[in-house]
Amino acid sequence: MKYNISRRKLYTLPFLLIGTWFFGQVGIGTLTPKGVLHVESNTMGVVLPKVDNAADVVTPNDSTAVEATFVYDLAEKCTKFKKAAQWSDCLLDDSGVRNSVSSILSVGTEFKVKKASAGYQHTLMIGQDDNALYVAGDNSDGRTGLGRTSGNTGSFLLNFASPLADASAGQIHSIAATVTGEVWAWGDNNVYRTGLGINTGDTGLPSKVAGFGTSETFGRAIKVQAGGQNSYVLTEDGKVYGVGGATGTSAAGPGTGAAATAFTEVSIAETVADISASQYTAAALTSDGKIYVWGLGTLGRLGTGGTANATTPTLISLPGGVAAKQVSMGWNNGTAVSADGKHVYRWGSGNSIGNSGTNLTTPTEISVPGFDQATDEIIAVATQRFDYGYGNLFVFTNKGVYVTGENSQGQLGIGNTTDVTNGLVAMTTTGVYNGTVFTGGSVGRQHTILTTGENTSNTTVSYVAYGMGAINYRQLGAITVQRRVPSVITK
Structure with a gap:
């Protein structure tokens, strides 16, 4: 029985x-x-x-x-x-x-989110209260880590309860770093993209990647990024390690099929403070604000001044040689924020960056509506990481969120499905808690997740996650109707 x-x-x-x-x-x-x-x-x-x-x-x-x-x-x-x-x-x-x-008992209820990552058709969230990982969306290839390799997960379920420092949803795999500096991965193993030393099949459950953690070969991981065919890890000593295809660790270019079979250091002769990876490109931000890029160069998506691929990290410069505090690589564009939080620069596919279809091969400053450089601040930027339409861009300021690009699924959050190809427009705040300031977000193939971070003066708006865009694979969890404005994410 x-x-x-x-x-x-x-x-x-x-x-x-x-x-x-x-x-x-x-x-x-x-x-x-x-x-x-x-x-x-x-x-x-x-x-x-x-x-x-x-x-x-x-x-x-x-x-x-x-x-x-x-x-x-x-x-x-x-x-x-x-x-x-x-x-x-x-x-x-x-x-x-x-x-x-x-x-299990709280499916459908609101929960606090510290970090979120939107993948190709799945979403990862780190809970604010427990630092545990919750997942929803497409289970294909084992990318949610729930032990399934098909179907969809329609509510945010716990898949990893060890406290996490970071997690990243890739195209068909996922990777996470624990607070102790270990790295875990799951999903499609082809091209060695999970770092588990496997070049075939799927890993449906989180598995520990060798070499990361206290007293391990590479040291403690503090940030991870899952791209299309690869994964990257940033360690606390400022080094970057890549695995899989086109990682910037060899002369092999994108699409060649060559791959790093195990995590290998990406050669950057400076201390790295942050990393960003998309389906075809990657970037490293150094501690003094320099930006190194590598990957696919067509459309000017690397910002190097041309359209050639970069097989190893290549230094690019912002206008006037200003330092950067953030870089965000999209599948066909890139964006950076100046160290003083007063300027945002874009490059790549013209429509995705609001440049009316004209591509830019070098970083060029973008105008943010109503932005006052004397009093306002650009908090962060986010770009569409995976191949769909012509991509999009989000700019987060202390006054609101401004967007441009692909919007066929309502992923820009402007209340409709009309694309924006010229300049930035304000995202709607209909249904958003009063007093909310969005501090960042993650843009998947057809859906977007926004996060608020901590607000000590108003705990109601602290660590709330909002989503919009496609729900065909349940990327937004319990939300079952396509949302064209930011909507609170629930379990």
Whole structure:
């Protein structure tokens, strides 16, 4: 006998779940402490036991353990996931188990978001309260890390409860860095893009990448970026490591098929403070505000003054040699913000940067509507990272968000699906909490996620995530109707 409880009924059973947690070793239909949290497409069991060894766990009444089985392993003090008769590495710690139950019960409710990354057709979010990772969207290739390689995830579910410092959704894979500096990856392994040393198949669950962490070869990771065919890691000592195709680590250019099979240092003879990667390009920002770029050069998307590919990091200059505080690489354009927060520069495909179809091969200053350089500040910029239409650009200021480019799915948040090709226009704030200041965002193929950061004077607007654009793969989680204005993201 196997007891399953429908997902619809699960939300009415908090006492049973709480009892399972506090009383530990619980089984259904047996006197021995066995059981599982059994997840299927339409049903979910409710027993999450503590066991001496995950390998000994069976379902109630000693039937064979099924796919999507979670248990708490006392020997390693963490939760593990079983799929196709193979146990994963540790996924959740003690607090993570509690968080996973909370995540199940709170689907559809608002939650606080510290960071967000919009991928090709999936979304990753780091929760503000627990630094854990929540995912939604397309499960193809294992890119959500939920152990699935098909279908969509329609609400933001917990996939990684170890506290994270950063996470990045790529085209068909994902990568994350823990607060201890470890790197974990999942999704499509082709071209070695996950850094797991595999050139085929999918990794449906988060797996640890060798070399990163305290006392490891490369040291502690502090930021990660997942591109199209590659991944990048920035370490606390200011070095960049790349893996996969066209990483800037060799003479192999984009589209050649050549790839770095393991993480290799990208040669930049300066301390790097930040990195940015898109489907075809990447950039590094040094501690003194210099910008190095590499990748595909067509359309002027590298800002080098021409359209040639750059197979190794190439220095570009902002007008007047000013220093930068941020660089954001889009799939067909790039954008940078000056160190003083008073100027924003663009290059690449003309329509995506509001230049009426005329491409720019070098960084050129863009005018922000109503911007007063004496009193206003450009907080951040974000560009569309993956190939769709002709791309777009977001500029975040203390007065509002200004946008241009592709808008066929409502991803610009201006209330319609009309493209903007000339200049910047203000994003609508209909439905946005009063007092909200957007501090950044991430632009996927057809959807956009905006974040607010912390507001100590108004906690209501702190760490709230908003989304707009396509929902065909449930990129916005519980939102099931296409949104053309910023809408609060829920679990």
